[in-house]
Structure formats: structure tokens, C-alpha cells
Amino acid sequence: LIQECIKNKPDAQRILFEKYAGKMMSLCKRYVNDQQQAQDILQMGFMKVFEYIHQYKGEGSFEGWMRKVFASIAIRQLKKKKMSFAAVDMLDDDIASEGPAIISKLSEEDIHQFIRNLPTGYRTVFNLHVIEGYSHDEIAMLLNIKPATSRTQLLKARKLLQVLICKRNNTVKV
Amino acid sequence: MKNDSFDDIVRKKVLDHEAPVPPGAWEAIAQKKKKRKRYPLFWWITGVSLVAGIASLFYIGQNGFKRDVTANERQNKQQPVNHSALPVYEKEFADKNDKAGSGTAVETVGATSKEQEKVSSVIEANPVMEKTGDRSLLSGPGKRSAVVTGLVRDSVIENDAATSSAVSTQPGKGETELLSNEYSYSRSKAKKNIAESPGNAEPVLVNNERFDVSLNNETYFLSHDYFQSVKMVEFSTVIKKIGMLPDTDSLLLSRIDSAKNEIVEMIASARKKSLKREKWTFDISVTPFLPLQQNQPVLYIIRTSAGNMEKSEYKTDKIHTRLEPSVSYAIGIQRKINQRLKLGIGFQYAMIKEKVDLTGQETRTTYHEIQRLVNGSGGPQLILDTIATTSHGLLTIDALNSYRLLSIPVSVQYNLLHNQGWSLQLDGGLVATIAGNYHNKIQGKLVSFDSQGMHTSRHKRSNAFDLFAGLRFSKNCSSFRLFAEPMLRYNLSGYDLDAMINRKSIHQAGLSVGITYLIGR
Numbered sequence: 001l002i003q004e005c006i007k008n009k010p011d012a013q014r015i016l017f018e019k020y021a022g023k024m025m026s027l028c029k030r031y032v033n034d035q036q037q038a039q040d041i042l043q044m045g046f047m048k049v050f051e052y053i054h055q056y057k058g059e060g061s062f063e064g065w066m067r068k069v070f071a072s073i074a075i076r077q078l079k080k081k082k083m084s085f086a087a088v089d090m091l092d093d094d095i096a097s098e099g100p101a102i103i104s105k106l107s108e109e110d111i112h113q114f115i116r117n118l119p120t121g122y123r124t125v126f127n128l129h130v131i132e133g134y135s136h137d138e139i140a141m142l143l144n145i146k147p148a149t150s151r152t153q154l155l156k157a158r159k160l161l162q163v164l165i166c167k168r169n170n171t172v173k174v
Numbered sequence: 175m176k177n178d179s180f181d182d183i184v185r186k187k188v189l190d191h192e193a194p195v196p197p198g199a200w201e202a203i204a205q206k207k208k209k210r211k212r213y214p215l216f217w218w219i220t221g222v223s224l225v226a227g228i229a230s231l232f233y234i235g236q237n238g239f240k241r242d243v244t245a246n247e248r249q250n251k252q253q254p255v256n257h258s259a260l261p262v263y264e265k266e267f268a269d270k271n272d273k274a275g276s277g278t279a280v281e282t283v284g285a286t287s288k289e290q291e292k293v294s295s296v297i298e299a300n301p302v303m304e305k306t307g308d309r310s311l312l313s314g315p316g317k318r319s320a321v322v323t324g325l326v327r328d329s330v331i332e333n334d335a336a337t338s339s340a341v342s343t344q345p346g347k348g349e350t351e352l353l354s355n356e357y358s359y360s361r362s363k364a365k366k367n368i369a370e371s372p373g374n375a376e377p378v379l380v381n382n383e384r385f386d387v388s389l390n391n392e393t394y395f396l397s398h399d400y401f402q403s404v405k406m407v408e409f410s411t412v413i414k415k416i417g418m419l420p421d422t423d424s425l426l427l428s429r430i431d432s433a434k435n436e437i438v439e440m441i442a443s444a445r446k447k448s449l450k451r452e453k454w455t456f457d458i459s460v461t462p463f464l465p466l467q468q469n470q471p472v473l474y475i476i477r478t479s480a481g482n483m484e485k486s487e488y489k490t491d492k493i494h495t496r497l498e499p500s501v502s503y504a505i506g507i508q509r510k511i512n513q514r515l516k517l518g519i520g521f522q523y524a525m526i527k528e529k530v531d532l533t534g535q536e537t538r539t540t541y542h543e544i545q546r547l548v549n550g551s552g553g554p555q556l557i558l559d560t561i562a563t564t565s566h567g568l569l570t571i572d573a574l575n576s577y578r579l580l581s582i583p584v585s586v587q588y589n590l591l592h593n594q595g596w597s598l599q600l601d602g603g604l605v606a607t608i609a610g611n612y613h614n615k616i617q618g619k620l621v622s623f624d625s626q627g628m629h630t631s632r633h634k635r636s637n638a639f640d641l642f643a644g645l646r647f648s649k650n651c652s653s654f655r656l657f658a659e660p661m662l663r664y665n666l667s668g669y670d671l672d673a674m675i676n677r678k679s680i681h682q683a684g685l686s687v688g689i690t691y692l693i694g695r
Contacts, residue, residue: 017203026193033540043202080570131184
């Protein structure tokens with residue numbers, strides 16, 4: 001399929017799109033939290049993928065390569081908006097840590113929704129570090145921030161996410 | 175919970191997640207791909223046309239120049255010209271011809287009385303050559319008619335190198351049509367003679383581009399015009415033939431007079447026909463131009479958009495638009511009103527790209543459905559509720575929008591200068607934009623506010639009027655002309671198209687490059 005896409009065959013490109021569009025749309029929405037903007041990034045991302053697919057050398061998964069392409073486009077779009085990395089007041093700092101079992105019970109959609117509800121700075125760092133696997137130094141370079149800021153944002157993002165999950169969990173439990 | 179295990183679970187769930195893809199997403203990508211493909215082609219065509227146009231003009235200009243130089247050089251190498259043997263009025267003409275150089279001889283073929291006089295003077299200047307002769311050349315009506323036809327065809331040519339070459343610009347080809355074998359022999363003999371003895375009494379054909387007559391060690395100038403080489407050969411033919419006649423033959427002299435009149439009449443009639451044939455012309459051109467905008471100030475713009483469970487309101491603090499260099503394409507026809515004036519009409523299509531940068535504050539509201547526990551009369555129960563989350567921040571929007579304008583230019587062309595190879599026209603007129611469209615890529619509903627209030631809906635007025643003026647340099651070729659025209663276009667009414675960021679006038683400064691076909695040639 002990749003070879004066919006390199007040859008610029010529209011049918012192959014369409015199959016590739018249909019195969020990965022859902023996952024990439026999910027990625028886009030995780031970064032920008034805006035349907036229209038996510039759709040724009042999806043389009044731009046696939047255009048870039050088709051344009052540079054010949055650069056994929058087969059090292060690592062193709063999906064991973066695509067994710068990097070999409071993530072870089074999303075970051076570029078976010079940078080235009082001048083992201084804020086200010087701290088957000090926690091609703092409840094004393095929230096009890098929940099076991100992995102509770103999170104496992106949540107659906108993929110729920111987790112996705114929780115991440116989308118994070119403030120932009122938290123969300124971006126969380127996405128880049130936890131999901132995409134970038135180091136703090138790499139994130140710092142990508143977002144023009146200090147590595148320490150990236151670490152702090154990640155901690156706070158993780159904490160806030162846990163708070164939101166627990167809140168939801170508690171609500172349902174009651 | 176340990177961070178690592180939390181992250182692992184979240185990552186796994188997130189990586190498996192698939193969001194619904196909006197319908198039409200693939201179609202949008204396919205369309206973008208097509209557009210992207212089209213752009214290089216568009217720029218290639220524009221670039222190649224431009225380069226080809228400029229190169230052709232340059233090449234033709236260079237060639238013309240070289241040929242002029244060659245002609246001048248040849249002229250300089252000739253023996254000094256002496257007009258003393260000519261009658262006074264003939265000398266004046268010959269002197270004038272000498273001073274005017276190549277341009278003057280063009281006018282020797284024409285319908286006006288002045289021009290007739292010139293033709294006469296050239297022909298009459300040659301009784302001095304009536305030393306040797308060949309009666310047979312003009313003695314029969316068939317032969318004379320051949321000479322006359324040659325002249326008339328020549329006069330029709332007027333700038334038409336291709337046609338002229340068919341007549342007699344090629345050495346020994348067209349001429350041989352007109353000349354008898356005997357004359358051809360005498361010409362070659364003359365050539366030989368000029369090398370051996372400059373004082374030959376016979377007419378000497380120096381080359382195909384000049385014609386000088388030598389008599390008693392003096393050279394009599396007939397014409398210098400390089401471009402009129404065809405005419406010169408033909409005239410020289412007549413002159414030779416006349417010159418070769420014995421001066422005692424009064425019958426033949428009267429025949430010469432009648433032939434002369436016949437020539438003049440036929441030239442006039444041929445010129446009329448020629449003009450008629452050039453009455454209509456067809457233009458095709460490409461114009462790279464710089465659009466210059468004159469904005470009508472906007473205080474701010476509000477954009478509202480609503481999606482699935484969310485809405486956004488955006489108010490601009492800063493609006494910046496910039497028009498990109500663009501290209502327009504035009505076709506048109508023109509009708510010759512008289513020697514100087516032409517009227518034209520056509521179609522022009524232009525696409526102008528506009529870079530838009532908006533900076534402002536966005537307020538985004540996202541709605542989530544939750545289940546809430548309430549204490550009802552029958553005890554605690556879960557009910558569905560909606561939470562609204564509002565975020566506020568700075569948003570910058572960049573977009574590349576475009577204007578597509580279809581116009582009808584109505585033009586008047588005034589011929590300022592007309593040379594054998596070049597012409598210069600003043601071009602001006604009115605351009606009526608009959609269909610305009612603004613393609614705004616910014617999503618959502620845009621409402622602009624200016625000093626006069628709010629513009630919730632545009633007038634959708636797709637027509638506009640412009641004045642334009644240009645100076646057209648044309649290079650004349652056989653059945654077409656190449657032209658380059660620096661032009662200015664002033665937008666009178668401004669554009670107020672649907673979904674425009676702000677109303678504005680767009681003026682244009684550019685360079686048209688194109689081809690004019692002479693219909694009927």
C-alpha cells in the first residue's frame with residue numbers, strides 16, 4: 001500500500017486514508033480540541049503524508065511515522081495561537097489516587113474526552129510526552145519552553161486528569 | 175497510582191481511539207491535491223509564456239538591429255553618392271531619402287499625391303541610364319504587366335516579410351520571375367563589371383538589398399532602405415528596363431508614362447485592399463501584475479461558528495490583508511476605424527490571492543452531557559445534565575483567500591508611431607467586471623463593523639468598473655504582431671463581494687505580453 005502511495009495512486013491513497021483517518025482525527029482533536037481546526041489539520045496532515053511518504057524508510061511503524069507528521073502539524077497550528085502554560089487551579093488537590101482498575105474501566109472515548117478537557121498547555125505537553133513519547137528536552141524545543149516548564153506542565157496535567165477521572169468515577173459510584 | 179502505569183493505560187487507550195471522520199474529508203483532500211497539482215502547471219505556463227514573449231521580442235529586436243547595422247555598413251562602403259546629375263526636384267527627393275535612411279523608402283509606395291510623386295521621381299530619374307537597352311523587356315504588354323504586378327504585390331506587402339519573401343526577397347528567385355533570361359545575364363555581367371571597372375555605364379545591381387546606378391564614374395542613388403529591398407529590386411527592375419531603352423523611342427517613353435500611372439493606381443487599389451484585410455485583429459495576452467489595494471477601514475470583525483456541542487465567538491483586534499502578485503489572461507478582437515484608431519472588446523480573467531492575518535480574542539464554549547445525582551421525591555436519582563466550559567484566549571487566523579474576476583475590457587488604441595518593424599500605440603479604455611467572486615477560507619460567519627455600522631450581509635455586488643491605460647510596443651511579423659504593454663488599471667467603483675474581509679479598491683500595475691493575429695492575412 002505504501003509503495004502504491006509513493007507512486008501517487010489515488011486508490012491506494014484513499015485506502016490509506018480510510019485506514020488511518022479515524023486514528024488521526026482522534027489525534028488532531030486531542031491536540032486542538034476544535035472540530036473545524038482538527039479537520040483542517042487532518043487534511044493538511046494527509047497532504048503532507050502523501051507528499052513525503054517516500055521519506056518513510058520502514059524504520060518503526062508506519063502509524064508511528066504518521067503520528068509524528070500529524071503531531072508536528074498540530075503543534076505548528078497551536079503555536080500560532082500562542083499557547084498559555086499558566087497553571088490552572090485544581091478543583092481538588094486532595095483527591096485520592098485511584099488504582100489502575102478504575103481507569104481501565106473507562107472507555108477510550110472517555111479518556112479521550114478527559115484529555116481534550118485539559119487546558120491547552122497541559123494537554124499539549126501530556127500528548128507529546130505520554131502519548132507520542134517525546135522527551136522533555138524535545139518538547140521544550142518544539143514548544144519554545146524550558147524543559148522544567150514541560151515537566152511541571154506534565155505533572156499538573158497528569159494530576160488534573162486524575163482529578164477529572166476520579167470525579168467522574170465518584171459521581172458514578174454514588 | 176504510579177505515574178508510569180497511569181501513563182501506560184492512558185496511552186494504550188488513546189492510541190486505540192478512533193474519532194469519527196467528518197463526511198467529505200477525503201473529497202476535500204482529493205480536491206486540494208488537484209489544486210496543488212494545478213498550481214505548478216499554472217506557474218509553468220505563465221513563466222514559459224513570459225519568457226517566450228520576452229525572448230521573441232528580444233530576438234526579433236536584436237535581429238532587426240543587426241540587419242540595420244549591416245545595411246548601414248554596406249552603405250558606408252559604397253562610393254560617395256552624387257545627386258548632381260538629377261533634376262532639382264529629383265535631387266531633393268534623393269537627398270531626403272539619403273537623410274531619412276531606411277524609414278523614408280517605406281513611404282515611396284503609397285496612394286497619396288506626395289507618394290505618387292516619389293514613385294514618379296524614382297522612375298523618371300533614369301533617362302540618364304538610357305544607354306544600353308533591351309527593348310524586348312517592355313515592348314510587349316505581357317512583360318510590362320509582369321513588372322507592374324511585381325510592384326503592386328510589393329506595395330501590398332508593407333511589413334510583411336513572409337509574403338515578400340514569396341515574391342522576391344530571395345536572390346534570384348522572385349526576381350527571376352520578373353526578369354527575362356537576357357536580363358539575368360546582363361545583371362551578372364554588371365556584377366562582374368563593377369569589380370573590374372567602376373565606371374560601367376550599365377545599371378549595377380550591387381546586392382539584393384541596395385541598388386545603385388553607375389554612369390561615367392558617378393553613382394546615382396535610388397534608395398537606401400534595407401527593409402524595402404523587395405521594392406528596390408522591383409523598382410530597380412523597372413528602372414533597369416526603362417534605363418535600357420534607347421532614348422529615341424518616343425513611343426516607349428509614352429508607354430513608360432502610362433505604365434507609371436498604372437503602377438500608381440494599382441498601388442493605391444492594393445493598399446485599400448490591404449487596409450481592408452487588416453480591419454480585424456485578434457489579441458491574446460498574459461498580464462503579470464501587482465495589485466495595489468485601497469482599503470475601506472474596518473473597525474473589527476466578529477466571527478461566529480458553531481459545531482457539534484460547541485460554539486465560538488471571535489472578535490478581531492488587528493486586521494491585515496495583503497494582495498499577492500497575480501496574473502490575468504485576456505482575449506479580444508479589435509476593429510480598425512482608420513489608420514490611427516482601433517476599437518476593441520474582449521474578455522479578461524484574473525485571480526488575485528489575498529493573504530489575511532487576523533488577530534483577536536476567541537471565546538469558545540464547549541458543552542458536555544453529564545449524569546447528575548439529585549435527590550428527588552422518590553429518593554436519589556441520576557439525571558442527564560449539560561455542563562458548559564468556556565475558554566478565552568488569543569487566536570491568530572491566517573488564510574489565503576482569493577478574488578476571481580471576469581471582466582470585459584473595452585479599449586481604444588491610438589497609433590502613435592508606426593515604423594516598418596515596430597509600432598507604438600496608446601491603449602486605454604474601460605474594464606467592466608461582470609462577475610466577481612471572493613473565496614474566503616475562514617470558517618464561520620463573518621460580520622464586519624466599520625464607521626458606518628455593521629455589515630451583516632454583503633451586497634453581493636459582483637460588478638465593478640476600472641479605467642485602464644497602457645503603452646503598447648508591437649513588433650510586426652508576417653501575419654501576427656508580438657506586443658508588450660506596460661499598463662495601469664484604476665479601480666473606480668471598488669469591490670464589495672460576498673464574504674470579503676473588507677471592502678476595497680484594487681488597482682493593478684502590470685506588463686501585458688501577447689500576440690495580435692491579423693485576421694484575413
